[in-house]
């Protein structure tokens with residue numbers, strides 16, 4: 001898999017030389033290159049931004065340096081004939097990045113990340129790029145960063161670790177948060193008693209069936225408290241009786257295969 005990142009702050013991406021992703025690059029599991037957008041400027045000041053048409057605060061990134069950079073990267077793309085690389089444009093105005101999108105993108109051959117700064121990139125770049133790329137504006141969540149670089153660090157790590165061989169124990173990918181639409185259960189290690197706090201007894205029992213049931217219940221409880229939006233998105237038709245009972249205890253009814261908060265059901269007058 002190949003990643004290209006374009007930024008006016010290439011040094012910002014230095015952490016991608018480290019840890020799991022750095023090791024994966026050394027092992028040849030993924031290729032990653034960082035490009036300086038300013039290398040595609042021609043004026044003395046290496047200008048990449050200008051004032052917005054229509055007025056408004058801040059500056060907008062000029063189209064031409066982006067076109068030069070993205071055309072060069074597309075021309076060297078490893079994707080097979082007929083296919084297009086994917087251009088991710090980090091933006092708080094994009095679709096929200098989540099584990100499902102990470103899995104989807106990890107199946108791609110070539111991802112290109114266009115790190116905008118200021119108020120964003122001239123919109124015509126995204127239209128123009130659609131000729132050579134599948135263009136996807138993507139957001140990390142509902143808050144604003146100063147530029148796309150931090151978002152790219154997060155996305156490359158989330159996607160890169162799903163490439164076979166990057167995470168040493170693939171089992172870790174199965175049990176982690178969001179793998180099954182729920183938050184992960186809490187974890188404990190030795191000592192079994194620490195500053196007056198004991199590890200839940202069942203985890204010391206060696207009874208794997210009981211442990212799995214206990215963990216699933218904690219996943220459901222934790223998700224209901226912290227992320228009720230995830231409970232609402234679950235397909236609970238396939239849930240076991242025990243899991244359905246936990247949802248009931250947590251105040252949910254099951255309606256058409258969905259968990260619905262019981263107090264949200266309004267009786268007609």
Ligand code: 6GU
Nearest residue numbers: 090091140141143145151
């Ligand atoms: Cl992907 N980019 C920027 N600039 N801000 C963000 C974001 C991305 N996701 C959340 N806020």
